[in-house]
Amino acid sequence: MASSNFIDYVKINCRSGAGGAGSVHFRREKHVPKGGPDGGDGGRGGHIILRGNAQLWTLLHLKYRKHVKAGNGVAGEGGRRTGAEGEDVILEVPLGTIARDPESSEKLAEITEDGQEIILFAGGRGGLGNDHFKSSTQQAPYHAQTGEPGREEWVILELKLLADVGLVGFPNAGKSTLLSVLSAAKPEIADYPFTTLVPNLGVVAYRDYKSFVMADIPGIIEGASQGKGLGLRFLRHIERNSILLFLIPSNTEDVRQEYNTLLNELREFNPELMDKTRILAITKTDLVDDEALERIKNNVPKKVPVAYISSVSQRGLDELKDLIWHNLTTVEPV
Template sequence: MADSNFIDYVKFCSRSGAGGAGSVHFRREKHVPKGGPDGGDGGRGGHVILRGNAQLWTLLHLKYKKHVIAEPGRGGEGGRRKGAEGQDVILEVPLGTVARVAETGEQRCEITDDGQEFVLTRGGRGGMGNDHFKTATNQAPHFAQPGEPGVEEWIILELKLLADVGLVGFPNAGKSTLLASISAAKPEIGDYPFTTLVPNLGVVGYRNDRSFVMADIPGIIEGASEGRGLGLRFLRHIERNSILLFVIPADADNISTQFGILTEELRKFNPELLDKQRLLAISKSDLLDEELTTALTKELPEGIPYVFISAITGKNLDRLKDMIWQRLHE
């Protein structure tokens, strides 16, 4: 994903169409000079609708759309003819998009399926024509309902990546190198922190033409849950992953300490993240001999399945994929 093309947050003004007014009309024909009321109803105002599209992976196409305005409904006409409905505006969004009301933070919907539609901002109802208001004592009503006004509100769309496995780790832990080595993804790789500035998705091939999706999330630092570093902007992408793969380099000062810090940041952001399955990959293990590997094993956090890997030499990458696949299909 190119840095400039991956947009996971947009804010815009959504305005639905007003309903059309009901008609005040009386039947007038050659042999019916004083017919009864026959005013038609007004048409419904246009909705603003979200539709899931599996072919999209970013909100880039909505970045510069600051106002989304649906058409108003048309007024009713004589002969009980109903006014035309206002044309809806359909916004196609990638799967994993969440819509919120900007003012209150209320979540309106979550788009997770291809073709799924949700009426984000509902158009006003059309008014009833005077035909509806005739009574035994008022057989010629000279009034009708106006249409309901449209709704105007500010909406925030946030994208949370849908992936089977999310890579969690500090900057420069080797996450991007791992993703590049086992998938066709081409993330930017460097020997300095925060090389990855946007999430990257890769499809990882497995045995017998099977596959799963892995997401490289920009590095977490201590305090990320309070907004430090890239902070809250990317932590939300981890919420959608089935498995969290913690990547900690073999040359870290203390693997258990780093794992604890990462786990605590996830807990502060969303405690439910700790209910997900967790795996630990010790990267850059081509630097280790057998004696160092044995010594490091004693320092690893208890109860977390682990594997020593090297994305450069390919060490244990097949074993890592086996571990992931097994837990995805338990």
Template sequence: MEKSNFVDQIRVFCRSGHGGAGSKHFMRTKFNAMAGPDGGDGGRGGHIILRGSKHQWTLLHLRYYKNVLAEDGEAGSGNNCTGRYGKDIFIDVPLGTVARDEETGKVEAEILEDGQEIIWLKGGRGGLGNANFATPTNQAPEHAQPGLPGVEGWKVLELKVLADVGLVGFPNAGKSTLLSVMTAAKPKIADYAFTTLTPQLGMVEYRDGRSFCMADLPGIIEGAAEGKGLGHRFLRHIERNPVLLFLIPADSPNHAEEFRILVNELEKYNPELLHKQFIIAISKSDMLDGELKEAISHELPPNIPHIFISSMTNQGIVELKDLLWKVLNEDITDKNK
């Protein structure tokens, strides 16, 4: 079986560096055997840092790194010398990556911008040397702090695809074919369900050198919100798309019911998805005449824009690009108000 190069979830054991211990040291000179405490502080343990990279599209490069262990800080030494800090570890991840704690499920970091750096697991603080504890009444402290331990545990990195438009529909609705027509992407296309098992991205070239990103996502089936089929693995990817393009084939027995099922699965997974911009595209429309198109239009919700397209004959493709560009820019304008 062919192994996919698109990896959107990784489980990894992480441990940040332990802090170095403070030094318990006393200065001795040629002329003064009791010159006082001069123990230096321990060095901080290494951080584990997530860094966004626009050149990464998948978590594949992390598949074989099951243990990420940062360097411990060095212990302090005499003459008030602070120990060397542990070396930080940088993990480059694609934009749209979410870091969670496996045990609690809590989101600990989220990478959305190229070059963005977030300290995911902080290294342990170095202990204070005995020079910090000298007082007029205790001029020779025998105490120095140990370094603090680092943070460790099993973590999960999840990738949620960042795209302007997400294609939503049942398996074999024609999403991959539409993506191949509108972009330079070459998704796998066949005449059976679940051809697309991983998200496919493509750039749609618009007028005057402008463009936007479209994602062909694995098809929804009824019960996806409960984990059936590709379930949650699919649904998490549409959380990032400001516009959802629902693709319903012209030969569907009930267009309105198919749209209702799709929306219902989104709502059960995350009700906030219903606040996104919706557009309905009736695919394979080259088999429809004007009368059938009018009948289908009366079935669909009146408050959601719809368009009839055919990827085989390019019918309505230019109009679809215009509609998507208009909705995307209206959405941006609304957010800036």
């Protein structure tokens, strides 16, 4: 899909429906010239509802829908007939979508399951008809309630991709190539930085018909947490990954330093990312000889599982998948 079609942030104006007014009405039938009050209640206004849809992976369909308006409730009628409810508006969104208040950034709703529905803004309640206000001292009330107004608010919808494994690395670390080899995903691949401009998802097949989802995030650069490069825009997608797979090329001058730089950018963006399981993959091992590879092994960070791979020659990929699967099945999903 074209990069311009990946939309993970939209701001829309929502207005839920107003409730219908209650009715002032009195029973009038043959031989009953002065019946009691029988005004019905107004119908409630329409809700603005978020619904999860596993078939969606972008907010593109909402990009140009700047105003969303639910229907108003219908006024009540005589004979204690309640007015019809206003028509709800259902906004279908990808799993991992968060609704936020644009002023305070408060989280209003979060969609994580297919078919999950959350009322984002409720419609106004319908007013009570005059039937509710009769009493022994007021047998012919001439008043009823007006319906409650709806809510009109701006809201931000923000998508954070749901994946088991998130690929973390500088541009040209081999993230897109790895994803294309392990899955059926077809990200753009080229020998220059920032080839990947949008996140890509791929399903990786494992043994015995098992599988896991891998996300290729656009390359981070030093200073991404302060807004440099493309990193800041897409770092939030890493927050939903159970495992962070760091990719560092074998021809890097200092593997340990590059790993620490990447780690620092994630820490600056969100310290909670430090609690996630981390795996390190040394990529492009087909470009170095055995002696250079031994030097790398002596310089890798301690206490982090390491795999040595080459996507081009298919070296070490099975071992990497085993390592990922072991960690996925021994840690709780985030």
